[in-house]
Amino acid sequence: MDSKLNDDYSQFNRYVMSCNNITQKYMSHLWTAVYQSDRQNQYSKPLPWIGIYIALASLFCIVAMVADLLHGFHNRKLWFPCKYFTLNAASLTVIAVTIKLPMDLTNLMPGDVDRTAKLGSLSFMCTIMANLLPSLATMGSKELVSNMIALGILVITLVVNVCIEINSGVLSYLGDDDDFFHIMSELGALPVGYAGGQEFLAANYVGMLLMLLIIYACSSFAILKSKQILESKYQAAHQIALKDLELLQLGRLSVEKLKQHVSNYWIMAATGSPQFMTVCSATTSASGVICAYSTALHIYMMPYDLQGLRDYKTNYKWSMLVILVIQFFGVILGTIVPLSRCFVALSFKLSVKWIWNHIKVFKVESYWTQKLYDWKKRSIPFPLSSRNAKIWLKAMFSASDIVLVQNSEHSRKDKDLSRYVLQLQDDMEFAERTLKGISKSVNRLIQKAEKQPPKNLMKLLAESRGFEGVEKFDSQYVPSLISEEHHNCWSLPLVTLTAITISFSNIPKDIVDGLLSGMYEGLVYVTLVEESFNATDEHGSIQKVAKTLWLEVEVHHEWLGNKLPKLMNTAGQTLRWLRDTAKNIVTEVESMDIGVSNDNSTYRSISANSMYRITETLLLSYHDHVSQEELVVQLSSMIADIMAACLTNFPRVIAMKCHAREIEKREVSVLAAAKLLGETTQIINTIQDCELPNLNPDELAFIDKWHAYLKHRFP
Template identity: 60%
Template sequence: MPLIGIYIAVASLFCILAMVADLIHGLRNRKLWFPCKTFTLNAASLTVIAVAMKLPVDLSNPMRGVADQIAKIGSMAFLCTMMANLLPSLATMNSKELLTNIIALDILVITLIVNVCIQIYTDVIGDPADDFTILVKIMALSYVAMLLILLIIHTCSGLTILKSKQIIDLKYQAGHETSLKDLELQQPGRLTAEKLQQHVKNHWIMAGTGSPQFITACSATTSASGVICVVSTILYAYMLVSMIIDDESLLDYKSDYKGSILVILIIQFSGSLVGTIAPLCRCYAALSFKLSIKWIWNHIKVFKVESYWTQKLYDWKRSSIPFSVSSRKIKIFIQNFKVIFLIICIGLQMTVVVACKMIALIPIFFVICGLFCIWCWKWFKTMFSASSIVEGQNPEQQENFNGLRRYVLQLQDDMELSKRTLKSISKSANRLIKKAEKQQPSNLVKLLRESKGFEGVGKHDSLHIPPLFAQDYPDCWSLPLVTLTAIAISLPKIQNNIVDRLLSSVSEGLAYVTLVEESLNANDEYVSIQKAAKVLWLEVEVSNKWVGVNLKNHAPEVNTAGLILQWFKNTVKNMVTEVQVIDIKSANDNSIYQSICANSMYRITESILFSYHTNIDELSQEDLFTELSSMIADILAACLTNLPQVVVTKCHERVIEKRESSVNATVQLLGETTQIINNLQDRELPDLNPAELPFIDKWRDYFNCLSP
């Protein structure tokens, strides 16, 4: 039994660590409403919680010691804390996951409540002859009530979340269209980094204020659960202090769990204290994000229950029964019973919402005091700061915030996000962009500066080269880059540091090239080529090999640029005789990989040999390396002119649960590539349709047609 006690303590510790991870994540990202990232409601967390709740559901083991009794009741307080922490995670689930997890949580909590009630009735918890244990029995009943309220709150929140997502999603789509129109009006031509920043920031505001967890964390139910969590922790601390005052009670454990009871008690009490931070901060955030006289007045009108709280139940009420019944009388009975049952549920839902709004009024006074102290501190700093600028006096900044306010997503149209919160969300985007700008790919930027145009896109693959196979392969951006780099690596007279610098530049560039390909030309016919390029690059970068051929292992007589190119050409021809070309849309086996790579190498080497023809013997390795580097730089530059379109595409995410992380990644991308976008801004693009710019074969054909 002591080992089982340690098992319970370890399970409790896992829950605490997950809650701490969410605290750290919220603090690092300055999200003081602490979204659930690690500690979420799922099968794994419910299993661990069930293990941690072993003491309250234990009917067979008499626990007459004071420490035993408090540990058993303290587990219920710990569960109250965990449930309050888990509430926002409901917003990350779809309807099926929500239903499954809510039912599982209901079963767990109801089982615990029933077992505790049995123990109270049979005096396993509490002893009528002992005043202290009578207090324990009262505490147990209090925790039963709090757990039941929290369970109802979770169920009611689950009914609201799905409708809330639909409302927010419709408003997001409208905001996205508005942002696109603004982008076209502000910059009808090519997109600048400044305009992209504004476009991304608009989506950052929508993703932040329209985050399902943010909306749930700011709701009345979350505020009420936070208040209950604080009350449960205070009661737990009171019991523990009462035990500590009586020194003998501290070691009064009489159950079979023996000393492990103290370990459980210490860990779960620590978890209750730590776990109270997030619900308390969410309670503060829910008020401070919207706090105003108007908001307080609307909130005090507690009998006003917004439609989204009950809309799902009304939809079910109006729908028909989801199964067929042969008897008309039975069908009428079931339909009427369903309507009556749902009317009761609607009334209960409205009662819960009103009660939660009432409970949420409790911390308003403390929040107002806290905000007043913050305001006084800022005023004090302003008075003694010579360079301070009074907020609101900058017309440009004021106009910017008014523009951003159009993209704030709220469930209620009559509510308004506070200026302080909007400013904080906007600043978080600026901070991330500034941080990302410090991580710009320096080697890639230097390589792109060596490129003056895009002519290398046409040089690498001439239209005069006959196809190697009867069925020619389409081309993508990444494959010729890898092939050209493989040839450059094979030149023995080039210094290693120069080759390494080129490798680093191409490696940095391919990360963004892949984004262009995945975002703008992920057609089925290109997917196999892109996969082959990824596999080939791993081989080239790590092993200095091309399709198994060692790039550094030439014959001694192969020592000029022309002979090295001819060596690659002969290697490809020898490979072709062994490869049976099949449809690239079928399985991506080794023969397809070899034929794709061979086709690319053949066309590139033949194009270079053709462009120099009679002067090939005069071409030195240094000149060839310079020519290869120039073509690589030109291809990278041409591909990366599509980065603005990638940014616009990637910041729009249709799935609401993934929207915030998608915009976060886009902001990071924009910060990293701002210098690249600015450097390529002034280059004249080929006369192509904008829809053709993401495809290298369109660029190649354009420049080849210009050549004589």
């Protein structure tokens, strides 16, 4: 009996000990769970601020999209070119931040706001891609390939992550009531916005993102070939424009001819714009439709998902609501541009006849598949060791030949405007109102610029008495002080004469200010003339000297570091001081060792030699009997004569500026030419009546040619 009691007691002790072990293990696990939860909360504290970072990145994208919208309205380009929001390394980095929520594989989204914000980021990504599509046309081949690879990696990564979340059930997790809501959803008692409906929405967005990526790839192939087609047609139209204006035979161009010339090039630049070409393509319209569907889906689901605006349960906390609101407005605003592009493409490009022809026969234009065709003809740049792979790839390229349709040449009517229209398809006709609208847009810019003429320059040019000053500013009897002769330029004698003029003590301040203001405005146009025609290295070095010297004269009223004299009583004293100072500077520079010579010494010697020759010429012409006031009048007239002679070349500058070699810069170049034409219309009309030297147009661009001609004409 005692042994039995001992056994029972032993069993009881073992039971008590086992219970203690279980309790101990349970308490240990509980403590570990509490500790891990506390540490997790510590690690999750920065997440709301990360959410704000996501919201700010989204806001940056929205501001850029709105900027493009406003830019389109301001310039009356309702196809909204991508100027501020473009595809590049910076924008891709920002976009990667905006889609962080759907990239997150582990964080559960049990709240209504959480789930909606996560799916809303996918809709926002669709909107971003639809807005960015035309920016592909602004890139070169290498840049286009690199950006497409980067975008493809980003989109594919996003799609893969969302697919994983769909499979793992992260998107449909509803928190504590997860099982209840799943049962109610299967019974049809809840709308699609709950439970499995999240996976359905995510699958839709995945499909749209993949379609947009395919559209991007197709557009890239088309853009590469389309630019070549537009370039060849632009060169043909460029030759027509040159013949129409007879630029090679005429030395002088009237304002009316220039306006017509600018208008012709504006039509070429506007219709041949790579972005305009892309906007008018079917891919852009398709991206707009996808964007609209994505937006409609997001708006439709908002009432179902947002049971309460404070229902956010993730570690992002209140920042989820900020992300949701900002990206929702981004989706709404961002849809305006893609939809507008769809409607504008139809009104700008398509005629009823063209639509009917393409409805009757399915037709794929050659520029969509030409790049693949070119790759087929050349050696394939991919290392394919498998014979079956090579056969499959060649078969794919051969299949593209089936849809490679070459357009037949169609004769078009020789209209003044239509012959400058650049289009990929010869059987497509622009609406007449479209061409008139394009032409009117540049005319409005010219008229606007006409209201802002360079008034101070016009006052300065009013003092011109012809072109005699071009011959009088430099005498053949004055030797050069420097051993190496340099060709002269328009700006250096103008700056030197201005420095001499403002150095006289009796000249009123208002005359000084007026002269400096007129020179400031005039040198802008003089520089354009020199850059257009005097583009050699030697001329460029002289022009650089003039620019540096002008900064001294205009800002500091100094010349080569010397304060301009204001205490001389007579004009002769001032001229002699400037002459002697210039001679000393040249002597100092010439005496330096060759090894010590640098850009500064060259600048000082050229500037000083110009001052010496001009002051010595003035002393030979006027001596000491002329007063400061009389000499200022003579110098102002001389400056105006040189300025006017230089600006006789400005119509040709405007005509040349209409043409740009790079297709992406042609619109900007023509707009700059139109603005210059408007600003200088009155000046061109004034100079138009002056008798020019008997020189060919190319020689008129050089002051040395003018000086030599006038010197022999008036010996």
